[in-house]
Amino acid sequence: MRLAILLSAAACVAAQSGLNRPALGQMIDRQQSLRPVYGVGGSFHVQSPIAERVISSACSRTLCLAKTESSLISAAVVTPAPAGDAFIALDATGATIYFPSVQQFARWQNGTLAPLSLSVYGTVLALGSNTSGLRIAVQRSGIVWIVSSDGTIFDSLPPGAEAVLLTANGIVYATSSALILRKSDGSELSFPASGVTALFALGDGYVEARAGPILYALRTIPGREQLFQLPQPQLGKEPGR
Amino acid sequence: VTRAAILLLLAPVAARAQLQLVLVNGTQQTPITSGSTYKLGQVAAGAPYDFIVQAQNNTTAPISIAPNNPALSGTDFSITSPPPSSQPNIAPGSFLNVYIHFAGGPPDSYSASFQFNAVGPVYFVIVSVPAATLTVASPCTGPSSTNVINFGNIAEGQTAPCTFVLLNQSSQALTVSSVSVTGVGFLPPEPPVAAISLAVGGSASFVVTFAPNTAAVFFGDLIVDTQTFPLTGTAYNPPLSTPMLQFDTSTPQSGQQITLTMALPTPAPVATSGAVTLVFHPDPSVATFASGDAMVGRFLANNAQSAGFSIQQGSTQAVFAGPSPGVFQTGMTAGTITFTVAVTSGAPLSGDPTVSITLTPLPVYVDTAIAAAIAGALDISVVGFDNTYSAGAMSFTFQDNLGNPIGAGPIAADFTSQFRTYFTTSTDGGGFAMLVTFPVVGNAAAVGAVNIQMTNSAGTAPKTQLVFINDTGGCVLVGNVLSCPGAPTQ
Numbered sequence: 001m002r003l004a005i006l007l008s009a010a011a012c013v014a015a016q017s018g019l020n021r022p023a024l025g026q027m028i029d030r031q032q033s034l035r036p037v038y039g040v041g042g043s044f045h046v047q048s049p050i051a052e053r054v055i056s057s058a059c060s061r062t063l064c065l066a067k068t069e070s071s072l073i074s075a076a077v078v079t080p081a082p083a084g085d086a087f088i089a090l091d092a093t094g095a096t097i098y099f100p101s102v103q104q105f106a107r108w109q110n111g112t113l114a115p116l117s118l119s120v121y122g123t124v125l126a127l128g129s130n131t132s133g134l135r136i137a138v139q140r141s142g143i144v145w146i147v148s149s150d151g152t153i154f155d156s157l158p159p160g161a162e163a164v165l166l167t168a169n170g171i172v173y174a175t176s177s178a179l180i181l182r183k184s185d186g187s188e189l190s191f192p193a194s195g196v197t198a199l200f201a202l203g204d205g206y207v208e209a210r211a212g213p214i215l216y217a218l219r220t221i222p223g224r225e226q227l228f229q230l231p232q233p234q235l236g237k238e239p240g241r
Numbered sequence: 242v243t244r245a246a247i248l249l250l251l252a253p254v255a256a257r258a259q260l261q262l263v264l265v266n267g268t269q270q271t272p273i274t275s276g277s278t279y280k281l282g283q284v285a286a287g288a289p290y291d292f293i294v295q296a297q298n299n300t301t302a303p304i305s306i307a308p309n310n311p312a313l314s315g316t317d318f319s320i321t322s323p324p325p326s327s328q329p330n331i332a333p334g335s336f337l338n339v340y341i342h343f344a345g346g347p348p349d350s351y352s353a354s355f356q357f358n359a360v361g362p363v364y365f366v367i368v369s370v371p372a373a374t375l376t377v378a379s380p381c382t383g384p385s386s387t388n389v390i391n392f393g394n395i396a397e398g399q400t401a402p403c404t405f406v407l408l409n410q411s412s413q414a415l416t417v418s419s420v421s422v423t424g425v426g427f428l429p430p431e432p433p434v435a436a437i438s439l440a441v442g443g444s445a446s447f448v449v450t451f452a453p454n455t456a457a458v459f460f461g462d463l464i465v466d467t468q469t470f471p472l473t474g475t476a477y478n479p480p481l482s483t484p485m486l487q488f489d490t491s492t493p494q495s496g497q498q499i500t501l502t503m504a505l506p507t508p509a510p511v512a513t514s515g516a517v518t519l520v521f522h523p524d525p526s527v528a529t530f531a532s533g534d535a536m537v538g539r540f541l542a543n544n545a546q547s548a549g550f551s552i553q554q555g556s557t558q559a560v561f562a563g564p565s566p567g568v569f570q571t572g573m574t575a576g577t578i579t580f581t582v583a584v585t586s587g588a589p590l591s592g593d594p595t596v597s598i599t600l601t602p603l604p605v606y607v608d609t610a611i612a613a614a615i616a617g618a619l620d621i622s623v624v625g626f627d628n629t630y631s632a633g634a635m636s637f638t639f640q641d642n643l644g645n646p647i648g649a650g651p652i653a654a655d656f657t658s659q660f661r662t663y664f665t666t667s668t669d670g671g672g673f674a675m676l677v678t679f680p681v682v683g684n685a686a687a688v689g690a691v692n693i694q695m696t697n698s699a700g701t702a703p704k705t706q707l708v709f710i711n712d713t714g715g716c717v718l719v720g721n722v723l724s725c726p727g728a729p730t731q
Contacts (some may be wrong), residue, residue, distance in 0.1 A: 018675070018676050019656075019659055019660065019662075019663040019673050019674070019675050020673070020674045020675075020676075021667070021668070021669050021672070021673075021674060022608070022624045022625070022626070022669060022672040022673055022674040023674060024624075038669055038672065039573070039669060039672050040496060040573070040606070040608035040609075040624060040625060040626055040672055041496075041608055042496045042497050042498045042570055042571075043495070043496050043570050043571070043572055043573045043626065043670070043672065044570065045668075045669055045672075046544060061611075061622075204609065204611075205609050212564075213563070213564035214564040214565060215564075219608075221608075221609055224608070224609075228498055229498060229541050229564075229565045229568055230541065231539060231541045231544040231570070232541060232542060232543065232544060232563075232564060232565070233543070233544040234543045234544065234545065
């Protein structure tokens with residue numbers, strides 16, 4: 001089979017090539033402020049806060065969504081939402097969200113929040129979207145299971161698994177002493193990090209892990225997995241531009 | 242008649258109004274009466290002696306001071322203040338101190354006659370007796386012309402013992418009755434000195450130790466019978482041995498997070514704190530561009546160029562403050578990072594611990610890359626950094642879904658001018674996010690993968706192979722039922 005591709009360097013240059021700042025995503029700092037993060041793994045450039053009192057967030061190449069006490073924020077769009085925490089699974093066109101305070105799944109899209117007719121047995125710990133569809137981490141009798149929206153069990157985590165995040169390519173979870181990346185083939189990588197209590201999707205291929213005063217950034221890109229630490233601007237001393 | 246009687250009654254009283262003189266000799270006060278002799282005691286031969294005669298006006302009227310009063314006569318005696326007739330009178334209920342100085346002299350008995358208005362003469366007697374000569378050995382110096390003995394400068398917490406020798410250089414035997422030390426920081430004589438008999442030419446020794454417990458100037462006295470020798474010594478914070486700055490990698494490069502540790506060759510003599518500051522100097526080849534690398538030269542704990550540290554007394558390890566202690570990121574620009582140490586409290590540095598690490602030019606580093614097939618085009622997105630700011634040359638080798646090459650070979654492209662323009666204004670150092678779109682005629686989904694290579698002045702980076710993913714779209718919400726194919730990913 002022959003493909004008709006415009007194989008021309010000139011076409012590359014003249015057409016749609018562009019250079020921009022390396023945007024990684026967004027992080028929640030120790031003061032619960034939401035900050036854009038630029039750079040690459042190991043060279044993070046943390047910007048001034050764009051939202052305060054943020055409870056959870058998720059960010060991808062195309063969409064960033066953050067939850068405050070009573071709303072969802074994406075860029076300049078603020079959407080009223082149930083109170084408290086939220087587990088967010090981003091996809092190409094929006095986000096599926098679970099609100100533990102009301103035990104309700106919902107769909108966020110273009111600034112509109114719509115409830116979903118969906119329920120699962122157990123305590124929901126995380127949501128994720130990938131090519132297999134929506135996946136849900138639920139805790140049942142002390143065991144964390146990874147299930148589909150119809151209850152089909154995909155996977156489970158060992159006893160002692162604490163914070164959980166479902167990424168496009170696998171599962172990130174914390175034990176008392178380590179951060180574990182379970183890849184799509186089932187193999188695991190362990191990174192020393194004690195006391196991780198919360199995980200957020202920092203950006204495509206990066207997970208933020210909060211461990212007391214330390215904020216980690218785990219790069220989950222296959223073959224490039226590495227644990228970094230995030231810079232922590234002092235209060236009142238914002239990074240310069 | 243009545244007025245005359247009163248005047249007659251008062252006149253005799255006024256005529257008898259006299260000063261009351263009191264000898265003030267150290268802590269002793271002795272009323273003085275005319276014609277009496279007062280023995281002031283013994284002083285060491287050659288030693289001076291000072292005492293006070295206090296003239297009190299205990300009446301209700303001023304008492305005039307007679308011309309040339311008070312008056313003193315006697316070899317080696319003098320009034321140091323006030324000068325005679327320096328004031329007209331002494332107010333009622335007040336007094337005037339007359340300071341008298343005996344200059345000292347060879348062994349002998351010395352006397353002086355003193356007169357103040359109608360009181361006197363009175364006689365003061367001082368006996369100058371042979372005394373032992375005091376000498377001191379190194380590290381002390383002295384006695385000086387004012388008898389000061391200096392213990393010098395030593396580190397806080399250290400001690401400086403000095404040996405003193407009492408020598409009888411007179412022609413008769415001597416007895417030293419007591420030797421004592423006063424003042425914080427100076428220890429009593431060792432061995433304790435009680436009465437010592439010194440034969441002609443004989444000597445005795447003892448040790449006084451300067452033992453300061455803080456950095457300061459200390460003062461005290463060594464008292465040998467009637468002789469007082471002022472003591473002084475200075476204590477300073479002992480220096481910190483030159484810290485050794487160490488890194489958890491022997492091959493520092495751009496794009497790394499490195500942990501800095503600071504150790505001392507010897508334990509810290511006192512608790513010490515300070516800061517390590519790092520300064521980035523871009524490589525000359527990128528200096529014209531590298532004004533905006535906000536990621537380099539910052540500690541993670543505070544996102545600042547300086548990190549505070551503390552060292553406990555007796556420890557050889559500095560502890561950096563905050564989370565991620567001592568971790569810094571090297572940024573995305575070639576150059577040099579220089580680390581300096583400053584102490585803000587505690588022991589001063591004894592040497593310069595400044596060190597530098599060099600971040601050599603590297604081929605382009607690719608952090609993340611995504612290849613996506615969209616309608617009529619192929620998108621290749623690359624996020625990475627070029628610490629030389631010289632990237633531009635790229636090559637793309639496409640493959641079909643079976644791994645067969647498409648076309649005649651790699652497609653070369655040169656984005657040098659775009660990169661130069663971008664780096665000129667970048668605030669992210671050598672970091673960049675690049676999107677290259679290839680127009681496609683035909684079924685773009687049939688393109689399976691692409692190998693990309695980027696070249697800069699440091700060389701050509703390893704190939705990055707990307708598998709194309711199709712644009713699968715987003716979730717579909719029908720009523721309140723969701724169907725999610727997931728986001729496109731690498």
